Amino acid sequence: MDLALLRTFITVHRAGSFTRAAALLGLSQPAVTSQIRTLERQLGRPLFLRQARGVTPTTVGDELAHRAAPHLDALVEIAEAGLDEEAGVRTLHLAGPPEFTSVRALPTLTPLISQGLALRASFVGNSEDTLAGLAAGHHDLAITTARPRGGLLSSTPLCDEEHVLVAAPRWAARLGPGVLLRKGSVVLEQLPVVEVHESLPFVSRYWAAVFDSRPAAAGTVIAPDLRAVLESAASGAGLAVLPRYLCEGALESGRLVALLDPPVPPLRTYFLVVRTGTLALPHIARAHEWLLRAAADW
Template structure:
């Protein structure tokens, strides 16, 4: 099944006539919209939109796709964004990574507590939380992965831009000339602070930017992005973290951005819910609140 968010982004760009206008309507960055279009065209193996200085023009393949998916995609998006019942109450069990829940989800959903909705959070890694969702022990999961599963449906929530950061003392240990020609080689002597043993976030950064896994030694493993930032500030190593976490530390001078690619890696956070069980009014209120609040998140 094609990714609903990719198809919806394609339709919005086609209707708006430009990536810039579509990005504004969707509450996304222009690079994020461009990246989604590229992924969709890669899946279909055809050019769907031709870009120019005057905007975008659909190809015949793009016109055929839009005619086929327009109404179904619009109906599916409407189902996700339907207004929740005004008398929503009850308990909603929400799963997510501890850093995302603390910095994003709880501030967004706290006002719902005053409306009679009880919020219960389960913290952990995405895969076990998605298993709990399938077993009906959770109602909603905020996940950075979306493994194919007929029992779960996903909705893109927000795109996070990742940056590579290190303490000033480590930044000074990098050969600036080599960084321009061989960035992975210039960084290889620096230890890593990673989210898990699989180096999931850092590995994705290295592969997207340098074409291979990192060969650096690992200094600290901590499954919390705030903990990763704290370790980087303390000079324990370098790591890739979302820009919204990095920017305050960069502004204070406690860390520096070590690598500035033309396009930074982007990771999408998804809302996941069970397929075969309609969300309760309280769960619908949670989903709507998250979607509305995410538009203002400074992830880019």
């Protein structure tokens, strides 16, 4: 059996679409279709059911993928290991939220540069766009706050991010001690809000988790980067909800004050995502391992 046909089959099985598999393989969609039909003729059994949106594997297709994929991935690993030694420098295309990628991921991966790794980072704030870019082959490794579905992408929980309700000291002084504990979110409606988007994603998530309500106020300052939100809040623009890792320094220096310390702080989980099978590539596997190891201390 032709290994090229099997590779195409496994890619289609993981992608769930001839079109998406073609993009990943660098082939035309008719070429992928032709290869799958050739393999089906050789086996004498259909491997996929064609549907309006993509394809669904038959039981025979699922069985073949389950048996063949590990061996193909192992062959890729053997081939790429040789290339890795000869190429000198391998490039890793990393995608993720701008703040987390800048503050956490890139510094963690920097030591790998001396081991022959080159880095190319793409800042994508929307998890859906990040996963779509990874599925299309634009990225090798992605950090998202959404777990992907389907067989094309594989995810591993990376770390949890604690969210903190903060404001400049003058706003905290105006509220006075214990006011939030007594009156809850009502008193916060008096304060301007700094956020990354008009929909107030961070504030809304915090309100739902801590106050079991929705924020009544609109955003006063909207800046699509949490680092800009931090600086605006520290300068006195209003309250904000920020990841603790990002605002820890400002809290320690007194530029920001935590307005509330709930018994169970709101959390958001980050996932490390790859296309299924690509951890067989040494440079991706190495970066994946380094990030997981570092995240244990985050």
